[in-house]
Amino acid sequence: MARSRGMHSIHNRLFLLFLSCMMALLIVGSYLYYRSTTEIIHDKIGDMAEKNISQTAGLFDLLLEGYDSVTKSLNSNYELLRLLELREKEKNPAVSANIERSITNILGAVFYSRDDIIGIHVVTHKGKLYNYEKRFAGVIDPDYKESGWFQKLKQSSGEMVWMGLYDGSVINTMQEEPVFVFGRQLYDLNTYKRIGVVFIETDPKPIMSALSNVTISPNSRVYIADNEDRIIATTENDGVAAPSFSGLPRPDRDHVIVDNRTDQLIVAARAELADWTVFGLTPKADINAEVVKARKYLLIVIVLFVMMSTALASLISRNIASPLKLLIRQMRQVEMGNFKGTVNVNSFEEINSLVSSFNRMVNRMDELIERITLASISEKNAELQALQSQVNPHFLYNTLDMIYWMLDERENDRLGRVILSLSHMFRYSSDWQEASRTTLRQELDQMRHYMTIIENRLEGRVRTEVQVDDAWLDITLPKMTIQPIIENAVKSGLEPVNRPGLLRVYTETSGQELHIVIEDNGIGMDEHTLTALQTALLDGSSTPDRDDGQEWSADSGIAGASSAMKRKGIGLPNVHRRIVLMFGEQYGLRVESEQGKGTTVVISMPLPSKGRMIDEHTDRR
Template identity: 40%
Template sequence: MNSLRLNTFRARLLMWILLSTLVLVIGLTAVFYQYTAQQIDYRVGEAAERNVSQAMDNFSLLARGYDSLAKSIMSNAEIQRLLSREEPTAMDEFNKQLLMMGALGTIFYSYNDIKGIHVISPVGNVYSYESTTHGINPDFLEGEFLREVQASGGQLTWGGMMGEQSLTVRDDPVFTFGRLMTNLVTRRPIGVLIIEANPRTFISSMNNLMIKPESRTYVYSASDALLVSSHPNEPVDTKEMKELTDLSRYTFREQAKDVSDGGHLIITAQDAKLGWKLLTITPKPVARLEQAAANRYFFIVTFAIIVLAIVIAFVLSRSVSKPIKSIVQDMRRVERGDLTTKIQAEGSYDEINYLNTHFNRMISEINGLMDRNKVATASEKNAQIHALQSQVNPHFLYNTLDMIYWLLDEQENEKLANLVLSLSRMFRYSSDWRDAVATLKSELEQIGHYMTIISARSDGRIHVEHRIDDELLSATMPKMTLQPLIENAVIHGLSAYKGEGMISITAAREGQTIEIHIQDNGAGIPKHKLEELKQALKRAERLEWDDLLEEERRSLTVEPAIYGHSQGSGVGFLNVHRRLVLEYGAGYGLRVESEVNVGTSVTIMVPDMSKAITAKEDKDAHIGRR
């Protein structure tokens, strides 16, 4: 039962495999379902575009047929003759009615889908021929559509499925269109032709566009008036349908176009000659899968994969955890002090075999170290005794130098006393490494002590001057950064110089860096030696820690001369540069420029820590106030 605890490697491995498998299965299933639905929507959209294009072609053919019908009625000689004359008596008007019915009936039976042909005279008389007689709707005679036909100038005007606003009062739907009739000779209006057609051709074409029962199709005139819809009895004034049938949202072109949004498959098209606009709307998802069957299939597959994952996870966890468990048991024996333990290498994973081999090697090395430690312990105790016996307290040396200074001061030997005092302070500064970081001010004080000694040696021929703003004196850097560089300038640059030797120290802030410039007017560095020094400085920036130690040892033994023939004259540069690179990283350190018989300029680049120090002081002050 211990192997099934949650905190065991085997249980964790089993749990993670199961969880990852389940997440993967669910994720892949969801992605596959989404991808399949998108592909179906895309394919259905392509098919819908083709169907809409075909429907528009059918509507165009039907409209041209209706246009031909209207033209044939208007150009009929008998109808032109009858409409062009006015009958003086009621009997004459009755005879005219009979003659008009005969003329219209001849044309009526030539078209199967025509339900009624009506001619409205300028004085309001209606001449009709229908398959079944219906009453005249008086509202139509005063309606907007009739006025639109009268003002059309002879163009065929489409009224569509007008419902209760149609010319005749009937229960069955009709598709209405009309044209202004004029005398072919005088061009004087002689009536208005109104034709009522069976809309089954339109409805049949629209039904072919029905992708699913929720699909809706609408045909609009060039003036955006609704002519016919796939569901004429369904209201379109709901909020959702108003938004979906807002024609200003869509672009209508001669070619059918898919303009679907996130929730609906929407196809638009327009007839170039008639100006009719077709809009078909289908809610998404377009294709509905059988949910029950899909769910059953999903659960069966998921259950099968989980069972398979459990079996695989159990086998994998056992194969991995068994050798690890063996290693753990052997390590526990080592913890109890049994250093004779050896793990038997068995056929396992390469990583486990690697652990076995190195565990055995570690035990062997521990045994060897313990044997060597017994021998080394006695030697180490002897070495410590000798080290304690030979140790000299540096304070004894400081006090001795101070005593010599006071003795010389009593003898009024001021020059020698100052030399001893400077030497004492230099020694105190350079040997006190409790803090490896110094300020620029303390470094300059150390240079002052050093130059006191050098001035005595050179009879005052060599001078150091510095012009540095007080705010830069608090800049920090590794201890003993300036002295090696000043010493190089004195010994290798100015010692052989016959004239007045001058070393100038300046400092400036450049962005986030403080640059300290040391300029001398000494002998300078030969060009090829200067190039060697620059390459050595660049090489130091790329070295890792172990390489730096090796480079340090090499520089102390075989470092080439930089100033003329002076062996080791570049050591100071490289040592200071390495310390700065190690402390602050690449980009900081030394930059050297020199010209023979002109002088040498060394630039020390350290980060500006003043902002960080100020921020820390402000934080400490804030904490103190709290």
């Protein structure tokens, strides 16, 4: 179970989620990179091989064209052809020697016209041999006439015969260096009579250098093959079996073939002048060497990326999970009733906002619990004080009702109204068992009953104006809120003046607050008394009772607040405290006064929504 819970923790879940996402991206990215890199490498190598073999075929054409021009120059040399025919007819040894010397000079001139010529050989149709060589001149193979190359050359009809590369001279037994051999028939240009053959041996380095241009790896093999699949030249060492050219592709003229369908990359191009095909064969294992390097590099990058992703996933998941764990731990403390702790973290903005909201919620819950406790104590005290002031209320209700009916029978309406108002006031103020909350409508009714008594007692010296919007008549407020303020205004502010007094009660709104304003034009208060009262209200907002057991009483008055510690009652601090406990610290009583001009008491409470007013009123019913 513990292991299962661990796997389902937010830390492990975030770690696995982040790591899985990174691995998925890494796998997809690596696959696409590897595939793209492989294709690019193969395409570049293929393009390079195609370009190289095309250039090589062009070099061969240029090289063979030069060789062809050398043989043509000999075949078109009238002096050489005349001397060859003359030598065949001449019997005089001295003249023959001069003719042979002239022939050798002509061959020497051609020999020195190019650096790559090793030997020039002319054989007449009667078997006379003329040579011009770098070294070992005159050491002739006596069996050369029976060799295949000579027979092929002799049977040709004037076209160039490319005999290919040989390990040594085909006619000079002392010349063991590799040579490239080619030749043609010699004809009299006038009579088209066959005179003999000429064949030239050249240094094969230019051809081998051109062949090496086709290689793209150390294991590449290059071959030159004729139409009969005979190898003319190759870069392959002796002893290595040559491939079967019959199965290899043969390109057309001016075309290059690139074939990578087998385990080798095969490129082929045609040398037009000799009708040769140049083949380049490269194992794909060599081509994939670059791919292997890219694969190793990619594997190293993947390992490093996995390590970094793991560390990063652990760090991020820990940074997210740690503050949430602290929050969960503190929530368990709240479940057990501890509202004093707070969570302090410095993480992501959303988590910081969540933790701040949690701290505010816990503090608010703590304040609400304390407020409910204080409200309960205050209500109980007010109820106890009201109950203590009652003396057999049912007996008094009945007695007051009896007095009212006796006065009504004697047609004493004025005194009857006073008695009836007193009965309503007493019944309202002493009934705390139904609810400690009431509506503004009921509070105003209570105020009117009280003012009926006061107006009759003062005989017109006090006049009351009530201007309350009907929209606020059903709002909820603590019971006995307005009457104590009215009583203070009448007894301490309006009664002492020797002029008509005016008491105004009206409502106004300010932002999200509703103000019930009670204003009189009485004697007012001096600055010291006003300050003392405001201080008492401020202290009373956080303490349910004064230390001496007394409060600013309802009958103490506002103007005489400095000497009004007379008896316990539901005074202004009590009213203020109960409003604070019901609505919050920012609400309550606000008192302003100016001596000689009057006093204004503002009851501040939150502006209720229509739905909440209807619900609260319905609940009370």
